[in-house]
Amino acid sequence: RRSCEKAREHNGFPLYGAFVPQCEEDGQYTPLQCHGSTGHCWCVDSNGEERRGTRTAAGETPRDCSKPGE
Numbered sequence: 001r002r003s004c005e006k007a008r009e010h011n012g013f014p015l016y017g018a019f020v021p022q023c024e025e026d027g028q029y030t031p032l033q034c035h036g037s038t039g040h041c042w043c044v045d046s047n048g049e050e051r052r053g054t055r056t057a058a059g060e061t062p063r064d065c066s067k068p069g070e
Contacts, residue, residue: 003027003029003047003048004021004022004023004027004028004029004030004048005023007021007048008020008021008023016037017037018037019035019036019037021033021044021048022034028046029044029045029046029047029048030044031043031044031065031066032044032062032063032065033048033050034062038058039057039059040055040056040057040058041055041056041060041062041063042054042055042056042063043065044065051065
């Protein structure tokens, strides 16, 4: 399994409000991750690590994670 799939399985049945990563069909992390409870969004690298400076608050337009500097 890919790292994103493993992270989702590790969460099992998460507590209400817990963050569960979104994965692509091939098991990789979706570049833009959003927390359903808080509305915050951020870009991640191929390991699922948050890319510095990409987090946006609820109601803000999320970054374009396909752009290197974003």
